[in-house]
Amino acid sequence: MAYQKILVAVDRSQQGELVFNKSLEIARKNQAQLTIFHCLPIDTRENPAIYSDLYGQNLGNYARAIQEHLDREKEQTRQWLTAYCDRAVRSGVQADWDWQFGNPGRRIQQIAKQWQPDLIVVGRRDRNNIQELMMGSVSNYIVHRASCSVLVVQGSESQQ
Template sequence: MGYQKILVALDRSSHSEIVLEEAIALAKPNGAQLMIFHRLEVNDPDPYGYSDLHASNIARYSQIMQERLESELDHIRSWLDSCVRRAADQNITADWNWKMGDTGRCICQMAKDFGTDLIVVGRRGHQGVIEALLGSVSNFVVHRAPCSVLIVQSRESGI
């Protein structure tokens, strides 16, 4: 039994290139469809030091954040389109989607919505206290996914 619908979760790190290549390699012999997924993260919620907002600058702050979000979405769409083209170059049907929210939960929900039979996700190799503090998306997904999960280990992890 081969995989028919593969969800590949990418985070724009250099390791994501390896994760995408692994998903493409799995999809190709099975004729599987890929769903390329990214969890949108907008950094620096206080870019201009508006820690104490007053009524006079709330509108400006909102406008700045909206502009940042739109700019980030433009970059994400372009990047995801390039990922889809890489799959298409290998004759693999692929689409993309993004969400905002908790990464692990978003991946698991997308897997349910897409009818995924395999999730491909990377692991950066954090260990000990760092992993405890930051959490582990791959660990969350393994324990809560509605399907099989392939974790592509980072080569920098030293494991």
Template sequence: MFQKILVALDTSTSNRSVFEKALTLAKALQANLTLLHVPSPEEEGSPDISLLSSSEYYVGLGMSTEILEIQQKHWKNFLEQGLEMLRSFTDEAISSGVSTEFSQKPGSPGSIICEFARNGKFDLIVIGRRGRSGLSELFLGSVSNYVLHHASCSVLTVQHPLSASKTETAQLEEVTPSI
């Protein structure tokens, strides 16, 4: 059924649940895993690299090259953090007996994930979903929604659980009348 599973991960704390679901599925199906991280400026926790795209322009305006170097350093650290996450999950999967490899490709997450899956002839994409809706999805976008509508294979979305504080806040708002 599913022999090649692509697992799209980001560096958020909820990536573990996506990985664990994919690993459980791969063990049950004796499938191969490929872990993919697509670093982008839109990723939660990523450094602001907007100045790096046209650094000559900002230097021409008198901005310090030190600021640009600091931004480059933050971006490199972010990329290394992504690679370390991928290595750690790959080691864990291999030690569980699942053939696993990884890749990191900066860019637009939705399109990179779909292109990677198509080119690699994957049977399934496993991806997390934060549950954005309404205006936040409109303005911030939804990678999982894009992948679900553009992937060339099946897609399994893993809903990230709401944190306790968000759940409690939502419950309080429901029972607290506004004055």
């Protein structure tokens, strides 16, 4: 099967590089268009209570700190995805990129529904069943909801 439109979901791990390289190889062989996608999760691990006081006056500081963090993340993501896109174009592949905030599985599914790729390329880390139950699995979510072929690049960061 020849692919015309490939959606690749990457992150900043070493496996993200592997996933990108695999999708670029397939795109070159098929003369396919490539969309490089990254999802910035909304980090809720920080406890806003540490910024709070009895009257909530420090919540403004918390909001500013979160906004500054998001601004830095957005700029780093823009630079990083632009570099991937430039590599693809230099390899002779028509490419663009996109990013969104939120749940990675849901966002990948949404962009795939809009863009209608022939293939989605995602990575998978070696997580045991308990870890997947607690943390979820983006690749599993996509495999079970995609309306096109899905290539899951296997591996763990420690193997790369």
